[in-house]
Amino acid sequence: MANTVRARWCLTRFALVGSLMVAAFHPAMAQAPSPAARNAPALDAARAVFEALPEADRKAIQEGLIWMGDYSGAADGTFGRQTYDAIVAFQQGAKKPANGILNQADRASLQNATQQARSASGFTVIDDPRSGVRLGIPAKILPKQDTNQSGGSRWQSVDDKVTLDTRVAPPDATLQSLYDRNIAIQTPGRLVTYKILRPDFFVITGETPTGKFYTRYAGGTPGIRGFSIGYDKALAPQLDRLVVAIANSFTPFPTAGTAVSASQPATSTPQSPAMPRGTALLGTGIVVAPNQVMTTAPLDSCSNVRIGGLKAQPRKGRFSWLLTVADSAKTTAPLARGAMTDQSALLIVAFADKPSSLAGEAAEALVVVPGLAENDGTFTAALQPGASGAPVLDTSGALVGLVGPMPSAPVKIAGVATATRYKLVPSASLVEDFAGLPPAKAEAARKHSAADLAAAMRAVTVPILCGP
CATH class of the missing domain: 3.40.1000.10 (Mog1/PsbP, alpha/beta/alpha sandwich)
Incomplete structure (x- = not known):
């Protein structure tokens, strides 16, 4: 039994999603994908094989990887880097080629080990x-x-x-x-x-x-x-x-009449309900000039983009959008242009939905999220929907770039957003879109705390909404 079911667990580091006045910066909380996951052709090949399987088989693989201690996500049958990394880890533990592809014999072995682990715990x-x-x-x-x-x-x-x-x-x-x-x-x-x-x-x-x-x-x-x-x-x-x-x-409200399988667990990934019309958060914007807001949020699907209750007029560049909004009370971002280096610490300042029961209270909260730069122009962080277009800063406060368009739902582990790789639109590309943006500071770079950077960004960032 001990040889079949390995007593090891690669616990995913949860990134801290802080409030605006977050007390400290924890770049180590953002976990970089394994080196194998950076191999895009191998990832694509593994994805094609995985997605060709029936849904029940895909979910069974993920469930098995959970019990082996290699996977800590939802067993939903969806393939991503987390599933790929888990398969690679399982293959490495079994001393087999770590290509992210499980053949029929491998799947049978995984399910046999899973059943033994479930039976051992009486799950x-x-x-x-x-x-x-x-x-x-x-x-x-x-x-x-x-x-x-x-x-x-x-x-x-x-x-x-x-x-x-x-x-x-x-x-x-x-x-x-x-x-x-x-x-x-x-x-x-x-x-x-x-x-x-x-x-x-x-x-x-x-x-x-x-x-x-x-x-x-x-x-x-x-x-x-x-x-x-x-x-x-x-x-x-x-x-x-x-x-x-x-x-x-965990299923908090099981549908009446549905049966429970003793051999297969029910799976439930919490999904936030759609926001009421007029309050749909599209992303985050940064003020780059008087009444001018830049973002990379996916605005194509919205015919009524709004900022601060006012209608915004989008203008598409090659890499981002520039929105014009009348009477913006926000000041212009006095940021230097920075560049991202591999494995450097980052800070993402973004808007996210929050429940609100008080009349007149904003439905969006500004949060700060630690991130980690990768060597291919991407970065890892635990982001929530609404982070598209959010400014990405280095620890000196320089603008490295903006978060690229991201999926509407984040990767989660048991309801908790986890560190995932995202695309970055670098600050140099933003200047290519709109010359002179953002202005550089003359002062020498020095390290700032997350609280200082977040406080400074509060005055120059805005939530971008889609109205009815």
């Missing part, structure tokens, strides 16, 4: 009658079962070092109030390592001096439901992968 997807959620339970690891005071069920290990709870929120609770309450917990040594609040769910992960925890709630018409798991740090090599498997199986 079974159930419908919890108390909370109403659907969730995968490793019954052999958590044989003790009881109820909890949160309206759900509790599973624990024999030594109480692992506890899994399902939860039902009180009728008067909101996702915001639950999120705030969990963030505000004051326990000596408790550290929140990742937090994200979206309109329909939130995720909080963290550590204590001796343990780790993962909490997730989702909101819907029936109310708010969730689960949490806490475990001893010494068990992380085994439990980290189980957390991913459990999170992938």
Whole structure:
């Protein structure tokens, strides 16, 4: 068993999505793809083989890679660099050619090892009658079962070092109030390592001096439901992968009449509902001249581009858009032009959607995200929708470029945005589009804190919306 199911886990580093006044810059949190993933022809070849498989087979491969400790994403059958890297890691562990392509024998071997790992933990997807959620339970690891005071069920290990709870929120609770309450917990040594609040769910992960925890709630018409798991740090090599498997199986509101398969876990990737018409966030823009905003956001699909409640007139260049908006209160960005060097630390300042229940409150929040430069003109970071066109800065505050057009949904691990590679439109290309943009500063380059850079960018960045 030990030879078949490797007890190793390559835990994806979660990039910290901070507030505007983020306290520190953590470039190490952005994980660069493996060298194998940089081989574009190999990636394309592996993609073609993977996508030719039936959907059930594609999902089974990803599920198997989760149990082997090589994959930490959603088992949704979609191929990307994360799936490619996981297959390569599995092949390397099996001492086979690391080409990202699994033949029929490899897939059979992977599924056999997966079944052994699932059986060893007693992993079974159930419908919890108390909370109403659907969730995968490793019954052999958590044989003790009881109820909890949160309206759900509790599973624990024999030594109480692992506890899994399902939860039902009180009728008067909101996702915001639950999120705030969990963030505000004051326990000596408790550290929140990742937090994200979206309109329909939130995720909080963290550590204590001796343990780790993962909490997730989702909101819907029936109310708010969730689960949490806490475990001893010494068990992380085994439990980290189980957390991913459990999170992938989590369905807060199962459709009535659907059956649960005991052999295959249900998968659920949280999706934010579409924003109301008039508030659809297209991207982020930077003010480059009086009443002039530059962005690389995908504006082609919108006939009513708006900034600050005013209609904007887009003009397309080769690499970006220049938008004209009347009476802009923003000042012009006093930025130097910088260049990106391999493995250098970056900071992306972007707008992202945020839930808002207060009348007149903006539905977009400015966030700062650490990034890492790659050697091919791309960079890795954990970005949310709305980051297209966001300024990318080096640690001296120079403008390296803008985030290129990006997918509408980010890559996530159990609901958490993860470091992914994105295209950059370099500052030199922006100057080619619109001469003289942006102006250079005469002062010598010096390193700035993330908080300083974010505060400076607040005055010169705007959310770009699509109106009705």
